[in-house]
Amino acid sequence: MSSDGSMRYITISGFGGPDVMSVATGPRPKPGANDVLVKVAAAGVNRPDVAQRQGSYPPPPGASPVLGLEVAGTIVAKGAEVEGLEIGDRVCGLANGGGYAEYCVLPAGQVLPVPDGIDDVSAAAIPETFFTVWANLFQMAGLREGQDVLIHGGSSGIGTTAIQLAKAFGARVFATAGTTEKCDACVKLGATVAINYHEQDFVEVAKAATEGRGVDIILDMVGAAYFQRNLSALARDGCLSMIAFLSGPKAENVNLTPIMVKRLKVTGSTMRPRTDAEKKAVRDDLAEKVWPLIAEGRVKPLIDRVFAFEEAHDAHRHMEAGDHIGKIVLTFD
Incomplete structure (x- = not known):
């Protein structure tokens, strides 16, 4: 110095x-x-x-x-x-x-x-991940005890933070990741269900684990490629919270009907x-x-x-x- x-x-x-x-x-x-x-x-x-x-x-x-x-x-x-x-x-x-x-x-x-x-x-x-997760998952999406939440990119900095905080505040956590090692890490951090997106459809897994209801909140950093499937995976009155667009910001040929039929909310922010x-x-x-x-x-x-x-x-x-x-x-x- x-x-x-x-x-x-x-x-x-x-x-x-x-x-x-x-x-x-x-x-x-x-x-x-x-x-x-x-x-x-x-x-x-x-x-x-x-x-x-x-x-x-x-x-x-x-x-x-x-x-x-x-x-x-x-x-x-x-x-x-x-x-x-x-x-x-x-x-x-x-x-x-x-x-x-x-x-x-x-x-x-x-x-x-x-x-x-x-x-x-x-x-x-x-700081960066805790500020981001708290603002989007808790303040904006309103995560509370007893809800089901799906965290995409569960092994990332954001994902590992979101899993722990959601678990600590009483939510049941689903997480996606791309390898067995990453899925194992998500479970160790508190995820009840870890989904290898190369081998499983997160929509099917989420619905099967919730008796067809879907999850209450999704924290998404993927963007366009997951938008339609996220709508499908959400329960009635659910919320999609978007914090990044790793697959791009423009979703084409999207059916918006689930937003109306299931009374969904779509939120997003950058810190x-x-x-x-x-x-x-x-x-x-x-x-x-x-x-x-x-x-x-x-x-x-x-x-x-x-x-x-x-x-x-x-x-x-x-x-x-x-x-x-x-x-x-x-x-x-």
Whole structure:
């Protein structure tokens, strides 16, 4: 770490593959009145980072153009209006950008204390998926005890988080994944039924396990390819919550009748464009309802692999290969 007010960070030379990423040196960011500056110990790697590198997920106005949406570390400076956070605090938080760097500015309303017993790597793997899952599955879709929920991409960072949180709050969890190993991981995390989508039809499995009723909520990151089948798999008054479009955003020749006949809801959101106030509301819910579960060890991030900061390009290759189970994390020396 430099003592001259500079820092190292990951830059991209242009939109493209992992090779456009490299280490650069520049000035440390300065916190605004409602921000904190964190000396980063670890940073999570997420699909939106890959999309930004490829040019399909630009940062919102005013956000750092540097990749990275979640970090863990120590507060080294804070704005004049920040209350409840102090220099020296170990924290993790949701960044609007700038996480792949030795120092990162975070809005104070998106910061949480590192739970007791959690190391920096695990702490850095919490914010992005926990904010996303809580906002979409609990706040918007309204998941509650006793419901049946289907989590697509169950072995992903989002999926492993969603399975644990849904189970912890009393739901029965179905999850899809692409290999036997990934399905086994879903079951170990709390899924009652894990569906290998190469071998089974998730609609048939869901209906068979619910006596033909279907599931109450589906958390989907696949998009177009699953849209019609998701409608079929939902129970009356069910909700489809969409958080990504890995198969594309445009579904063609879709029969919308099930939405009307079964009174279905279709929701969706992305976290990054939300206002600071909206993100703070998610943060406050997590602090009250989820942080105790993490402290008790009932819920925890699943770490797939850790890379050195300088190996960010390899971390992205690993994510794009699709073999990971859980989260990928960068660490800083």
